Amino acid sequence: xxxxxxxxxxxxxxxxxxxxxxxxxxxxxxxxxxxxxxxxxxxxxxxxxxxxxxxxxxxxxxxxxxxxxxxxxxxxxxxxxxxxxxxxxxxxxxxxxxxxxxxxxxxxxxxxxxxxxxxxxxxxxxxxxxxxxxxxxxxxxxxxxxxxxxxxxxxxxxxxxxxxxxxxxxxxxxxxxxxxxxxxxxxxxxxxxxxxxxxxxxxxxxxxxxxxxxxxxxxxxxxxxxxxxxxxxxxxxxxxxxxxxxxxxxxxxxxxxxxxxxxxxxxxxxxxxxxxxxxxxxxxxxxxxxxxxxxxxxxxxxxxxxxxxxxxxxxxxxxxxxxxxxxxxxxxxxxxxxxxxxxxxxxxxxxxxxxxxxxxxxxxxxxxxxxxxxxxxxxxxxxxxxxxxxxxxxxxxxxxxxxxxxxxxxxxxxxxxxxxxxxxxxxxxxxxxxxxxxxxxxxxxxxxxxxxxxxxxxxxx
Numbered sequence: 001x002x003x004x005x006x007x008x009x010x011x012x013x014x015x016x017x018x019x020x021x022x023x024x025x026x027x028x029x030x031x032x033x034x035x036x037x038x039x040x041x042x043x044x045x046x047x048x049x050x051x052x053x054x055x056x057x058x059x060x061x062x063x064x065x066x067x068x069x070x071x072x073x074x075x076x077x078x079x080x081x082x083x084x085x086x087x088x089x090x091x092x093x094x095x096x097x098x099x100x101x102x103x104x105x106x107x108x109x110x111x112x113x114x115x116x117x118x119x120x121x122x123x124x125x126x127x128x129x130x131x132x133x134x135x136x137x138x139x140x141x142x143x144x145x146x147x148x149x150x151x152x153x154x155x156x157x158x159x160x161x162x163x164x165x166x167x168x169x170x171x172x173x174x175x176x177x178x179x180x181x182x183x184x185x186x187x188x189x190x191x192x193x194x195x196x197x198x199x200x201x202x203x204x205x206x207x208x209x210x211x212x213x214x215x216x217x218x219x220x221x222x223x224x225x226x227x228x229x230x231x232x233x234x235x236x237x238x239x240x241x242x243x244x245x246x247x248x249x250x251x252x253x254x255x256x257x258x259x260x261x262x263x264x265x266x267x268x269x270x271x272x273x274x275x276x277x278x279x280x281x282x283x284x285x286x287x288x289x290x291x292x293x294x295x296x297x298x299x300x301x302x303x304x305x306x307x308x309x310x311x312x313x314x315x316x317x318x319x320x321x322x323x324x325x326x327x328x329x330x331x332x333x334x335x336x337x338x339x340x341x342x343x344x345x346x347x348x349x350x351x352x353x354x355x356x357x358x359x360x361x362x363x364x365x366x367x368x369x370x371x372x373x374x375x376x377x378x379x380x381x382x383x384x385x386x387x388x389x390x391x392x393x394x395x396x397x398x399x400x401x402x403x404x405x406x407x408x409x410x411x412x413x414x415x416x417x418x419x420x421x422x423x424x425x426x427x428x429x430x431x432x433x434x435x436x437x438x439x440x441x442x443x444x445x446x447x448x449x450x451x452x453x454x455x456x457x458x459x460x461x
Contacts, residue, residue: 001324004101005317007049013097014066014090015044017205018081021173024200025083028193030186032080039074040081046073063087084182085173088216088304092171095316096218097205099226100168102320106233107161108450109327111443114154115451116334118440121147125432128421129252129344130351137351140421143253143339145428146243148435153236155439160229171218172210173198177303215303223312224293230319231290234283237326241276241283244333248273252344256336275459279329282322289315324457332459348421350389353398354382356419360402360411363418367410377407 003009019040026032048069056065063082071078082089125144130137173194175182180194187193202210211218247253248271255275292315296308357378365371385398399415402408411418444451 001102001105001321004098004105005320008047009098009101010094011047011049011052011066012045013094014063015040015047015070017090017093017201018070018085019044020201020204021085021089021197022077022080022083024197024204025080025186027200028187028197030080030083033076036074036077036080040070040077043070043073048073061087063090066090084175084186086176086182086216088171089173092218093205095312096168096170096207096222099222099316100165100206103161103165103168103226106230106320106323106327107158107165107447108453109324109331109455110154110158110161110233111447111450112455113327113330113334114151114158114440115444116331117147117151117154118436118444120144120334120337121151121432122436124339125429126422127339127341127344128348128425130347135246139355139426140348140352140424140428142425142428142432143344144432145425148432150236150240150243151440152435153239154233155443157229157233157236158443160232164226164229167209168207168222169209169211169218170202170205170207171214172202174211174214174216177216178214215300217300217304217308220293220297220300220308220312223316224290224297227290227293227315227319230323231287233323234286234326237279237330238283238287240330241273241279241333244276244337245273245280248276250343250347252340252347254338254340255333256338275329275333279326279333282326286319286322286326289319328455328457328459331455345421349419350396352419352421352424353385353396355424357382357398359418359423360408360415363414364408364410369407369410374407377405378402381405 019037022032022040023037026037051072052065052069054065055068056062059065059068067082070081074081121144123144124147125142127143128140129143129146131139131141131146173183174180180198183194183197184191187197198210202208244253244255248255254271255273257271292311296311299305300308361371361374361378364374381398381401385396385401388394389396399419403412403415
């Protein structure tokens, strides 16, 4: 991601755009020689950054600084570099190209993260765990089913990224205020050639769509959409890692912890969820960016005002750089996440007796018991058991109380069966299978090529 937003990427793309413009102008009849085009091709990557900075200091203009730096190494082409164009031709089109390349990287890492989480969900689809609503114990779910909630969010983000990649338009060849007046002059009033020029340049740069109309810049609403998409990924990551941090406190699930990793300089026993905390920290920053893009778009006066420039140079690269790190961390966490089944079961069994009382009541009624009498007995036993748990700090003894009460004799020989956690997970494990088969696998099959690409980014904790 650093390479996508590097000076080398930015300024070589400027040169590629100048070459695309000159090539298209020649094809449409402008007097540009093959030698001029060849010199441009030969020097796309031959950038003297110090010389460009020198020219920029002299002209107080970054684009003209690079026009002259390019012209020094492609001398024959100097007279036709930037012919008919305005600064936004290279500036805005390069921004769009960088956004597209950054989105491709985000899409790949999203798919790879989903693939890792899929394996985790499949592995733990049958492991009952406490569900929580209001962060209070609720009906059971499974560890794998909970993971599908994280995957579903990331799939929605993947769909948004894919949509933007398929529909992101290039600014194209629009001129100083979007009217293409200079190009119309260049082609002696030939509107068809101006339209062809725009289409040719966009096609040469790998775009099937271009902004239909513009002022000097492409509409800054595009930036808002992109940052909203990144915010969505950050929200998904924050939700997942927030859950992991809470589960780590319960000692049910932990993120990877290196053999020699130190959790605290003072408390040697600590195993802090540092990776998840870092994800939440970075995600909180990314989630703060869309309002900046919204205000930038809203405050663009008429065809353009330059107060969009400085802020965009910060929020667009930093938004992508932060999400890139977030996805690296998600992959690392998901790939090494540890589940402690015995702790999970312990917490389940502390609450399950209360949840099992309705089943017990039904079984006793079917055996001829009085529903109202049984209900009152369960209520009394439940209150007493709750008082033992909360007041005395002892284990839940509700089942022992029911086992000692003759009212429940009909189920005494099968109490253990009635409080089997697997009876209380509903369709959770089946839902995992259906979700992975119907929603996840088709995406992973479609994007198989992305899964084959090696992740070279490391995670330092």
